[in-house]
Amino acid sequence: MVKVAVLGAAGGIGQPLSLLLKLNQNVDELSLFDVVNVPGVGADLSHINSDSETKSFLPSSKEDKTALASALSGSNLVIIPAGIPRKPGMTRDDLFNINAGIIKGLAEGIAENAPKAFVLVISNPVNSTVPIVAETLKQKGVYDPARLFGVTTLDIVRANTFISQLFPKESKPSDFNINVIGGHSGETIVPLYSQGNSKAFYDKLSEEQKKELIRRVQFGGDEVVQAKGGAGSATLSMAYAGYRLAESILKALSSSEDIIECTYLNLDSSIKGASEAKELVGGLDFFSLPVKLGKNGIAEVKYEILNKISDDEKKLLAVAKEQLSGNISKGVSFATK
Ligand code: NAD
Numbered sequence: 001m002v003k004v005a006v007l008g009a010a011g012g013i014g015q016p017l018s019l020l021l022k023l024n025q026n027v028d029e030l031s032l033f034d035v036v037n038v039p040g041v042g043a044d045l046s047h048i049n050s051d052s053e054t055k056s057f058l059p060s061s062k063e064d065k066t067a068l069a070s071a072l073s074g075s076n077l078v079i080i081p082a083g084i085p086r087k088p089g090m091t092r093d094d095l096f097n098i099n100a101g102i103i104k105g106l107a108e109g110i111a112e113n114a115p116k117a118f119v120l121v122i123s124n125p126v127n128s129t130v131p132i133v134a135e136t137l138k139q140k141g142v143y144d145p146a147r148l149f150g151v152t153t154l155d156i157v158r159a160n161t162f163i164s165q166l167f168p169k170e171s172k173p174s175d176f177n178i179n180v181i182g183g184h185s186g187e188t189i190v191p192l193y194s195q196g197n198s199k200a201f202y203d204k205l206s207e208e209q210k211k212e213l214i215r216r217v218q219f220g221g222d223e224v225v226q227a228k229g230g231a232g233s234a235t236l237s238m239a240y241a242g243y244r245l246a247e248s249i250l251k252a253l254s255s256s257e258d259i260i261e262c263t264y265l266n267l268d269s270s271i272k273g274a275s276e277a278k279e280l281v282g283g284l285d286f287f288s289l290p291v292k293l294g295k296n297g298i299a300e301v302k303y304e305i306l307n308k309i310s311d312d313e314k315k316l317l318a319v320a321k322e323q324l325s326g327n328i329s330k331g332v333s334f335a336t337k
């Protein structure tokens with residue numbers, strides 16, 4: 001019996017993400033929570049003849065905590081796309097003041113009602129919202145770092161698509177699975193094109209083309225924000241990316257295959273390979289890296305890739321580390337003040 005809860009289910013990401021989850025054969029119960037419009041989304045999805053049951057939960061007032069409690073109770077996996085998106089001219093950090101409070105409240109609900117769930121955080125700024133969730137769960141005494149995932153999958157999806165677009169005759173986007181490490185905003189996003197099957201293509205690019213490609217991955221979110229002209233940020237590609245990570249985590253519950261995904265995680269020494277990773281990233285507590293998934297969440301951090309990065313990628317990482325450090329402290333201070 002697998003129950004998945006989506007917090008922010010009536011939003012731009014929440015709706016298509018919930019649709020994809022409704023189609024997943026591994027999901028038995030889909031639990032939709034939002035502060036607006038969620039009964040309609042739930043009624044609509046509930047007519048789809050996939051085998052899972054859909055329920056929706058709308059609080060009756062700001063003080064009502066029972067709807068969130070019912071939505072979360074018994075959940076194995078919780079995905080959070082709740083919060084405001086960017087408009088042109090904004091950075092992800094500009095969302096902090098509003099989204100930090102939303103995330104903290106939802107993390108408290110998770111601690112009280114679904115303390116063993118895998119928690120996937122989509123809400124921006126991810127570099128800071130994930131530390132907020134970690135600290136909140138710690139304060140409630142239910143924190144397991146192997147079960148907390150910052151969703152950076154959209155950066156991998158973009159990295160795969162964008163390199164393929166440069167080699168349309170020789171490649172397809174689905175040929176690639178680029179490791180993108182660091183964080184999820186601007187220069188904290190570091191795609192490792194110099195490793196794996198992208199290397200042969202990447203090496204054919206001029207220095208200028210390489211810079212442009214990396215910048216496109218780092219600022220891919222801005223392309224969508226500009227194109228939507230004030231109506232929000234990436235929703236459909238994000239729903240796909242969030243679903244990919246959720247699907248992999250659910251698959252790992254019943255599979256003996258190696259399932260690897262990049263995620264922004266807490267480099268806590270209780271996770272295999274995390275101490276080695278932490279040392280290689282200058283002591284940062286949170287960082288996105290490929291991880292092996294298992295029945296209990298993150299089974300192992302694949303830190304070895306950090307020993308193979310090119311000199312150019314080392315320079316990108318130095319910038320990423322500096323920015324991440326501030327983003328992480330901001331989240332921790334907010335949650336512990
Ligand atoms: P949206 O405004 O369309 O939807 C957000 C939803 O959250 C709304 O339905 C809103 O009612 C709901 N919400 C607000 N407060 C809530 C609360 N306390 N509890 C439950 N629900 C609540 O926004 P969106 O486009 O879906 O984006 C959501 C978030 O995801 C933004 O912060 C955005 O920046 C982020 N995002 C992250 C990535 C990523 O790669 N991690 C990609 C795209 C967007």
Ligand code: LMR
Pocket residue numbers: 085086092124154220221222224225233234
């Ligand atoms: C993205 O990368 O598309 C998201 O983080 C949304 C944004 O604000 O760009």
